[in-house]
Amino acid sequence: MEQITSINKQLRSFFTEIGDLSFFTIRYFKEVIKPPYELKELLHQCYNMGNRSLLLVGITGFIIGLVLTLQTRPTLMEFGAVSWMPSMVGISIIREIGPIITALVCAGRIGSGIGAELGSMRVTEQIDAMEVSGTNPFKFLVVTRVLAVTLMLPLLVIFGDALALFGSFLVENVKGNVSFTLYFNQVFNSLEFGDIIPATIKTFFFGLAIGIVGCYKGYYSTKGTAGVGKAANSAVVLASLLLFIIDFIAVFVTDIFYDL
Numbered sequence: 389m390e391q392i393t394s395i396n397k398q399l400r401s402f403f404t405e406i407g408d409l410s411f412f413t414i415r416y417f418k419e420v421i422k423p424p425y426e427l428k429e430l431l432h433q434c435y436n437m438g439n440r441s442l443l444l445v446g447i448t449g450f451i452i453g454l455v456l457t458l459q460t461r462p463t464l465m466e467f468g469a470v471s472w473m474p475s476m477v478g479i480s481i482i483r484e485i486g487p488i489i490t491a492l493v494c495a496g497r498i499g500s501g502i503g504a505e506l507g508s509m510r511v512t513e514q515i516d517a518m519e520v521s522g523t524n525p526f527k528f529l530v531v532t533r534v535l536a537v538t539l540m541l542p543l544l545v546i547f548g549d550a551l552a553l554f555g556s557f558l559v560e561n562v563k564g565n566v567s568f569t570l571y572f573n574q575v576f577n578s579l580e581f582g583d584i585i586p587a588t589i590k591t592f593f594f595g596l597a598i599g600i601v602g603c604y605k606g607y608y609s610t611k612g613t614a615g616v617g618k619a620a621n622s623a624v625v626l627a628s629l630l631l632f633i634i635d636f637i638a639v640f641v642t643d644i645f646y647d648l
Contacts, residue, residue, distance in 0.1 A: 412604045419524075419531050426532050433536035437498050441544055448493050449548030452485060453477070453555025461563060470564065474571050475578035477556045483583050486549040488635055491594040494541055495627040499602040502533055503623035506606025507616035515607070530607060534599030541595030542588060582642070590638035594631055601627040 457477055464470045506529060509515050518525040553575060560566040605623040609615045 408608070409600070409604055412607075413600050415526065416530060416534055416600060416603075419527050420535065422527075424527075426528055429528060429532045430536055433532050434540055437494075437533075437536050438540035438543060441494060441497055441540075442547060444497055445490055445493055445544045445548045446551045448489060449486065449550070449552040450555040452489060452548075453481065453552035453557075454559055456480065456485070456552075457556040457559040461559070473560060473564075474556070474566070474574035478553060478575035478578055479583060481549055481552045481556075482579060483587050484635075484639075486552055487545050487587055487591050487594065488631065490545045490548040491541065491591070491598065491631050492628055494537070494544060494595075495598050495631060496624050498537055499598045499623045499627045500620040502537075502599065502602030503606040503609075504616055504620040506530075506533075506603060507609030507619035510607065510609045511612055511616055526607075530603040533603055534596065537599035537602075538592055538595040541598070542591040545588075545591045586638060586642040590634065593634050593638070597630040597634055598627045601630060 457473065460476065461470060461473060464473055464476075506515075509529070515525045515529070518528070553572070557566070557568060557571045560571055561568070602623045605619040605626070606616075609619040611618070
């Protein structure tokens with residue numbers, strides 16, 4: 389009986405969370421189109437989330453390219469298909485590996501940061517003070533951050549993809565003496581619009597999910613300083629789960645319109 393009661397509480401809490409997050413997302417879309425527009429704060433957040441994530445995204449992408457090529461090359465050599473390495477790595481990184489890995493890295497770097505920042509502002513009553521002073525804290529704090537992540541993540545994915553391909557090229561250059569021009573000609577010749585366009589579009593949804601979840605967890609943080617840590621941690625967990633769900637939906641929809 390106690391187990392049933394516990395399960396009911398967890399289910400009720402889960403659906404309540406989904407409902408609150410849905411209302412929070414609807415409120416964001418309402419506020420984002422209403423003036424005034426906080427352009428200065430938006431640019432500031434774009435710098436914080438974009439420029440300061442470049443190093444982490446770049447290192448992650450570069451290592452992914454190295455590891456993927458080193459792990460795959462021996463298998464392709466057994467089948468005499470090592471010449472297909474640039475095409476295989478290029479399609480794998482552009483379609484799937486680059487976007488999802490970069491988004492997960494940003495969920496940890498940006499999502500937790502937003503959750504902790506807004507959570508600390510809620511706990512120290514700074515958000516309440518903004519409401520009393522007549523400022524719209526949702527517009528200034530939430531809309532700018534969500535919009536900044538949505539705009540910056542596609543650029544970070546492109547940057548990470550480029551370094552991943554460069555890391556793959558270095559392995560091929562050392563192992564197979566493949567020139568820079570030959571390698572990237574094979575990569576770009578193997579890519580089609582059905583690979584690039586869907587992969588780029590879904591990164592905007594990745595950014596939206598990371599921003600919405602991070603802001604939601606931080607904006608409604610409670611229970612003092614312990615709640616700030618919980619907001620940051622739960623923001624990463626929930627954002628990562630949503631990223632995989634969005635990725636599955638994107639691949640499913642792409643399969644309908646493109647012959648993968």
